[in-house]
Amino acid sequence: MGDARVEFRSGDRLLGRPVAERDGHTFRLPLGDTRLDRDARLRVTAGGKRLDATAPAPSARLRPLAPETPLPSAAPEAPLPANPVDPGVPGPYRTVGGEYVLPSVSLPDLPVPVEMRAVVVGPAGAPGKRPVALFLHGRHATCYTPGTEEATGAWPCPAGTREVPSHRGYLNAQKLLASQGYVTLSISANGVNAQDHSLDDSGAQARSSLVRLHLARWADWAANRPSAPAAVRKTAPADLARVLLVGHSRGGEGVNRAALDSLSPPPADRDGHHGPVRWKIRGNVLIGPTIFGQNPAPDVPSTTILPGCDGDVSDLQGQIYLDGTRGVGRGTALHSSVYLVGANHNFFNTEWTPAQAQAPASDDFWSGETPDPVCSPGAATRLTAGQQQKAGAAYIAASARLFVGGDDRVRPLLDGTGRRAPSAGPARVLTHAVGGHRTPAFLPDSSTTVSGSGRLCAQVDPDAERACLNPEEGGASPHFAAWDASPEPGRDSVALRWDAPGKPVSVRPSRPVALAGSDALALRLAVPPDSADTRFDIAVTDASGRRAHLGRARVDGLPGSDRTASVWAREVRVPLSAAHRAGLDLKRIVSLELSPAGGAGRAWLVDGWGWRPGTPAVRPAALPRVDIGRLTVDEGDSGVRTYRVPVRVSGRGGGQVRLFVPGPDGEEVASRLVTVRPGRHDIDVPVEVRGNTRFGYDVPHDAFVKAVRGAVVGSHRGGVTARNDDPLPAVTVVPVADDVTEGGALTWRVTLSAAADADVIGTIGLLPVTGGAELSTADVDPEWLEQQIGEVPDPAVPLSEAVPGGLSLWFSVPAGETGAELSLPTVADGVTEPVESLRAALSLFDGSWEPVPGPEFTGRVRDAA
Secondary structure: OOOOOEEEEEOOEEEEOOEEOOOOOOEEOOOOOOOOOOOOOEEEEEOOEEOOOOOOOHHHOOOOOOOOOOOOOOOOOOOOOEOOOOOOOOOOOEEEEEEEEEEEEOOOOOOOOEEEEEEEEEEEOOOOOEEEEEEEOOOOOOEEOOOOOOEEOOOOOOOOOEEOOHHHOOHHHHHHHHHOOOEEEEEOOHHHHOOOOOOOOOOHHHHHHHHHHHHHHHHHHHHOHHHOOHHHHOOOOEEEEEEEEEEEOHHHHHHHHHHHHHHOOOOHHHOOOOOOOOOOEEEEEEEOOOOOOOOOOOOOOEEEEEEOOOOOOOOOHHHHHHHOOOOOOOOOOOEEEEEEOOOOOHHHOHHHOOOOOOOOOOOOOOOOOOOOOOOOOOOOOOOOHHHHHHHHHHHHHHHHHHHHOOOHHHHHHOOOOOOEOHHHOOOOEEEEEEOOOEEEEEOOOOOOEEEEOEEEEEOOOOOOOOEOOOHHHOOOOHHHOOOOOOOOOOOEEEEEEEOOOOOOEEEEOOOOEOOOOOOEEEEEEEOOOOOOOEEEEEEEEEOOOOEEEEEEEEEOOOOOOOOOOOOOOEEEEEEOHHHHHOOOOOOOEEEEEEEEOOOOEEEEEEEEEEEOOOOOOOOOOOOOEEEEOEEEEEOOOOOEEEEEOOEEEEOOOOEEEEEEEEOOOOOOEEEEEEEEOOOOOOOOOEEEEEOOOOOOOOEEEEEEEEEEEOOEEOOOEEEEEEEOOOOOOOEEEEEEEOEEEEOEEEEEEEEEOOOOOOOEEEEEEEEOOOOOEEOEHHHEOHHHHHHHHOOOOOOOOEHHHOOOOOOEEEEEEOOOOOEEEEEEEEOOOOOOOOOEEEEEEEEEEOOOOOEEEEEEEEEEEEOOO
């Protein structure tokens, strides 16, 4: 039970996100009108990682320009200079703690109430009101059976099991912050984790509501301290005007939404918190976060920690918390990306860490039979759990000190300046940033002209000619994390590729850009993993044609493997002093030139900015907010009805979003830019629903949006769902060949009483035979058996016992047809045996994916002699 969402794909095409069944291991996806070719390359993925196949062979690695030109080995970089101020050093205060439990709360779309539980750690004896840090864990198992390895996603936890205390997993970071004067609380969200699988936003709004309900209680207690629980009264009073939110995995997306909702309230009927906002979010820390909506809060400073060995959210999609803010808000909020080499997803939380956790826990990075050179335990670059937790706490504290405390001396640890915190121990930590005192300069888009040894490339596009990274060449980049649409317009970079030194790439925006007032030009440049010493000469030209060589920059690749997302940009800065000496008009720069100084190579320019030191004050802009809802309607028996996707625009002012609407078959996605203002109906998505009397599954007609400029998005996805209101056809089974000699195929025909609009799916459950010998796994075609269960048991077992819990064979009756044949091929084994038989029961799945029992039937197999 992890944080990344499971996705079904046909090749690179997203078919949809299936719904988890009660067992937590079975997923279903109604296809509606979508049709699959028989040769469709079906894949199951989560976080960019394939779940239905083994890891790719080493040959799939991101290759250099030519196979005969190997990448130079990446020698370990020298340690970065130590920052003069180390925020990971404990402070002067003694810490105290406790836990509170309040009555559970009901949240929209969650059938079962959610717990209100938190562990509190704060300073003792600290003067005045103290800033607050709230932690929210991610999606993990909710219940476990003590003394066993059994953990589930049930809620509430059944008798004999206990709640997994995920909220107690950040005590080390809480104690560090508390020693420095922060009041900290870490809240439990098991009730959300158990119920978020069917929500369009995967629980982001529910988690936001939970965060804000806790903050509201703290606001009540601040006004009436005697009414607070004992754990709260133990510590110093809280200052809710200075709040830092820390979220791990789906908890990261939850606190991002909480920060957004605190500035731009969500629709009241979708929100679990009602009342005034009596707190101020000063910043977010997001640890290995999901961002399914790709809707970051643009005007709330943030630090995103990307674990280099993340085996759960393995595409490191949290990078979008930076990249997705560009041009959306005011641009003064600093958004930092902290790449932590050798860290996995789980070990930031001690309750998800083996030997530290009360409940069953594991390393989320899967090494398999082939150890990974970067991330397998014992690799030189892999961190231990203790090292990872210590580094994580140090950078949480750095964010608190900068965003809440306003101490600019720790900014170099977060903004790409290249400093290290000695308290983070041996961890190799790399950073870059957007926002702060940066001015936009070279941000590639469709209007950018690229010439020379480079091209404008699409970050998300299945077309290898357009894509920044060719899927056939392997490699993954957090900057290019996929979303709900592919191709996705509006996300561009510059791909550089050269076969000799001195072959420049020119990048020319559609209009002149201003670097006046900046000290340096900051570029985010990525190179292939494990490459070393890629150097570029960097020059700019102004509108009058004057050109200045600014300097030379070196970029090294990150440690990477086939299983990591390591094409991550390094921030390089070159001073603008040479441009001043050459007399360039820095208010009118028209082009950037990158000239590689070495042999053949590749690189990607994410963007370029004018940079100067300091951290500006952040004042959130008043932006319109867009929320897409979902309307569910019965299809009816006849006629055509037109419905509209519910869209709400709130807030103030005008902004621009990009609207995406999949076609009827789900394959082609149309998109357009829309200017939105509250009180208008700028987004209009009509949906036609045709009634009939044939069974089918519910058909979703979706729409989704992304902020482009001057707007924010809450619920990014919704639509109109046409609910099937027709009964499942009756089913009969008749034998075609149910008494065969070995080597023949047992065959039956399944017949429906009427054709359906969708494939009718069912299973054949093999039952123990009540009399005589049962057909065994040695009596059937081994290739067929391996296709069914992935292996051929040795020694042979009765067919009904081929897998724990009993063998079930899946089948389908295609849409528009009334029958299908079921066949079980046997083999002649040359062994004298009695007549062997099988007993089976058929079940069909209804529109709610509940099994509907059907008839039982039998078959017999005789010796060939």
